[in-house]
Amino acid sequence: ILGHGQPNRSVITTCAYCGVGCSFRAELQGDEVVRMTPHKDGGANEGHSCVKGRFAWGYATHADRILSPMIRETTNAPWREVSWDEAISYAAERLKAIQTEHGTGAIGGITSSRCTNEEVYAVQKMVRAAFHNNNVDTCARVCHSPTGYGLKNTFGTSAGTQDFKSVAKADVILVVGANPTDAHPVFASRMKRRLRQGAKLIVIDPRRIDLVRSPHVEAAHHLPLRPGTNVAVINAIAHTIVTEGLVDEAFVAERCETPSFDRWKEFIALAENSPEALEDVTGVPAEDIRAAARLYATGGNGAIYYGLGVTEHSQGSSMVMGLANLAMATGNIGREGVGVNPLRGQNNVQGSCDMGSFPHELPGYRHISDAAVRGEFEAHWQASLDPEPGLRIPNMFAAALDGSFRGLFVQGEDIAQSDPNTLHVSAALQAMECVIVQDLFLNETAAFAHVFFPGTSFLEKDGTFTNAERRINRVRPIKPPLQGMHEWETVARLARAMGYEMGWPDGAAIMDEIAALTPTFAGVSFEKLDSGKSIQWPCNDATPDGTPVMHASGFVRGKGQFMLTRYVPTEEKTNRRYPLILTTGRILSQYNVGAQTRRTKNSMWHGEDVLEIHSHDADIRGISDGDLVSLGSRIGATTIRAVISDRMPQGVVYTTFHHPESGANVVTTELSDWATNCPEYKVTAVQVTLANMP
Ligand code: SF4
Numbered sequence: 001i002l003g004h005g006q007p008n009r010s011v012i013t014t015c016a017y018c019g020v021g022c023s024f025r026a027e028l029q030g031d032e033v034v035r036m037t038p039h040k041d042g043g044a045n046e047g048h049s050c051v052k053g054r055f056a057w058g059y060a061t062h063a064d065r066i067l068s069p070m071i072r073e074t075t076n077a078p079w080r081e082v083s084w085d086e087a088i089s090y091a092a093e094r095l096k097a098i099q100t101e102h103g104t105g106a107i108g109g110i111t112s113s114r115c116t117n118e119e120v121y122a123v124q125k126m127v128r129a130a131f132h133n134n135n136v137d138t139c140a141r142v143c144h145s146p147t148g149y150g151l152k153n154t155f156g157t158s159a160g161t162q163d164f165k166s167v168a169k170a171d172v173i174l175v176v177g178a179n180p181t182d183a184h185p186v187f188a189s190r191m192k193r194r195l196r197q198g199a200k201l202i203v204i205d206p207r208r209i210d211l212v213r214s215p216h217v218e219a220a221h222h223l224p225l226r227p228g229t230n231v232a233v234i235n236a237i238a239h240t241i242v243t244e245g246l247v248d249e250a251f252v253a254e255r256c257e258t259p260s261f262d263r264w265k266e267f268i269a270l271a272e273n274s275p276e277a278l279e280d281v282t283g284v285p286a287e288d289i290r291a292a293a294r295l296y297a298t299g300g301n302g303a304i305y306y307g308l309g310v311t312e313h314s315q316g317s318s319m320v321m322g323l324a325n326l327a328m329a330t331g332n333i334g335r336e337g338v339g340v341n342p343l344r345g346q347n348n349v350q351g352s353c354d355m356g357s358f359p360h361e362l363p364g365y366r367h368i369s370d371a372a373v374r375g376e377f378e379a380h381w382q383a384s385l386d387p388e389p390g391l392r393i394p395n396m397f398a399a400a401l402d403g404s405f406r407g408l409f410v411q412g413e414d415i416a417q418s419d420p421n422t423l424h425v426s427a428a429l430q431a432m433e434c435v436i437v438q439d440l441f442l443n444e445t446a447a448f449a450h451v452f453f454p455g456t457s458f459l460e461k462d463g464t465f466t467n468a469e470r471r472i473n474r475v476r477p478i479k480p481p482l483q484g485m486h487e488w489e490t491v492a493r494l495a496r497a498m499g500y501e502m503g504w505p506d507g508a509a510i511m512d513e514i515a516a517l518t519p520t521f522a523g524v525s526f527e528k529l530d531s532g533k534s535i536q537w538p539c540n541d542a543t544p545d546g547t548p549v550m551h552a553s554g555f556v557r558g559k560g561q562f563m564l565t566r567y568v569p570t571e572e573k574t575n576r577r578y579p580l581i582l583t584t585g586r587i588l589s590q591y592n593v594g595a596q597t598r599r600t601k602n603s604m605w606h607g608e609d610v611l612e613i614h615s616h617d618a619d620i621r622g623i624s625d626g627d628l629v630s631l632g633s634r635i636g637a638t639t640i641r642a643v644i645s646d647r648m649p650q651g652v653v654y655t656t657f658h659h660p661e662s663g664a665n666v667v668t669t670e671l672s673d674w675a676t677n678c679p680e681y682k683v684t685a686v687q688v689t690l691a692n693m694p
Helices: 051-055 084-102 117-130 145-154 164-169 185-196 230-243 249-255 258-268 275-282 286-298 316-329 349-354 371-381 393-401 422-431 487-497 507-517 526-531 615-619
Strands: 009-014 023-029 032-038 107-111 136-138 172-176 200-204 221-223 302-306 340-342 407-411 434-439 451-454 463-466 471-475 580-585 610-613 628-633 637-644 652-656 684-690
Touching: 009 471, 032 051, 051 185, 084 107, 084 407, 084 434, 084 451, 084 487, 107 117, 107 393, 117 136, 117 349, 117 371, 117 407, 117 463, 117 487, 117 507, 145 316, 145 340, 164 185, 164 302, 172 185, 172 286, 200 286, 221 286, 230 258, 230 275, 230 286, 230 316, 249 258, 249 316, 258 316, 275 286, 302 316, 316 340, 349 463, 371 507, 393 422, 407 487, 434 487, 463 507, 471 526, 507 526, 610 615, 615 637
Parallel strands: 107 136, 107 407, 172 200, 172 302, 200 221, 302 340, 407 434, 434 451, 580 652, 610 637
Antiparallel strands: 009 023, 023 032, 463 471, 580 684, 610 652, 628 637, 628 684
16 A cells, blocks of 8 residues: 655645545655655645545556557557647547538537646636537536536525534534445544534435444434435425424525515425325335424524435436525524535536536636626637537537537546446447547546547646635645646647647646636635645635635525425336336445546455345345346346345445446436436436346
8 A cells, every 4th residue: 555665755735536625745755655644734634534545546657547648540440659749639630620520519528527627627718719619518517517506596606605614513414315424534524523522413315324323423313215305305394394483584584585485485385395295205204304304493503414315316406406495494504513515526526617617607607698707708718709508418418429519528537437328328429520538547438539638647737626615725746747748738739739829837827817717716826825725715805815604694696595496206217127226326445437446456445336235125036145136227237246235225226336347327317407417326217136037
């Protein structure tokens, strides 16, 4: 695990894994990491770390890493190593040829939440200014896009409301569709510390996750809902609060739009939203929902933390708005110890969204159709911008299959493994004429690529990541890029080869441009970050030291807006052929598609994804612990090892998606959130049988 020798210098940088954004001291001997030690002054971690951040950096020098640009005419041909000049000019010529034949909108790009703000900013600028369209989207499309939509509509900005430290002032902690112990371990420790001090815990999750009962921590209420019924549960909680007179009327009158509250109150009070009426839908006893609602509304400071179990549903945006409604109705917003907080999966999900990666929004969440905002960017960039929103990732795939979208730049994201319905994604990629992958490794997506631009690991990047609490952390290089070029530099050179002048002397200059064009980043610079500590945006003249707690004296949109959240059952139904519901998640020692963690030596690393199944569901299928089983849905099938688990309720099975061999997304569907197209990874009707059985 440790490198060789004793360190003789160190560099303070930021973990490249989850959205907690822990600060580390990389201790080095020359250019080699000897060990990573958590930095005691890290604003997010205060000297703590988890197994991934501390020990899983070996992938940066793994033998699989590609260090030379490569091209090939077709995906059947072998890769050919070429110079940077040849690769960039080849890519530009292929993209230009597509645009000449099929139109400006026939190409686009996808940004990565694993890359720095500066790298993401460069890609969206290239797409808008050099590709001349808004066909740019982010991998956050498939995780937290409903957070962007839901929190913007209710509060006015697409971000969590609190700093992590705030949890120490919470009296009631409501965890919804998140498993912080595995996915956000350092924050989970902070949360558990507060729970051990006496704060009460409510968990809404189909699984009995670790938090429900672990040493010295026990949830006051666990609501093990049926997957897909989040909105019914949150409506039933809100119904209890409204009909039992638990609304914080003074807060609502002062801070929220009265007509929106009146409409919402009338809707939520309907008998159809009562816990009793929804008991059969959610599978949760009405009295448990009522008890949890009373605790959240009357137990003191109530803080909500949620994860992908909220967003990755066909009603993901409704659920985010349902949580925001709840916080406003009870006055749990705008001070320490309360709030609505998305726990972001990847290190820079927040940043990739902030940087203008959505097809309808420029950096700072400003709509592309706003002529004044667009004018600012046009003047600064010396480019004419398309006022029409571009294609989202699922729309790009659909357009590829109908022949109107033919070229794609993919930054550091393995869409062939991570996006739902693998067969559909593969067919779309196969149909394209030019796929450019920028990554460390030849990932699953690279199988469909024509150009490969080698990327940089976090140990070579010079930039910033923004964590789940809006904290902008410096990412400092320990050495120059191994493949000879910063990722943003490759992007800038590709833009120039496409005919648009773009470039910066260094990462600091990119941040200066971001600050000049993005009001919430106006006071941010590398100089400031390097002379002090990390900063939480908004950071500008009004808040030069940043903003740990948002919406303190007023919402960003002025007054808070209640949104109606009618429960609509998912179209994904179980039946006799597919009687179980599959839901997916992560484990502690792996990270997402595993491209990094699978390439790090560690004896405790899990070797395969497994399927957790309740003992009753296993028994009636003749499945024993450790058996290989076939997991099939209406979309596809895969083989995976079964583990009998009492954490699962009957009728629900669970797996992770860290390994391409089991490929959980072979079975997940294309159903998606009504507002943002975030895939419904959390609900797939499946059948499980012993492998090789009819
Ligand atoms: Fe890295 Fe997240 Fe672990 Fe912190 S909690 S060390 S950011 S993986």
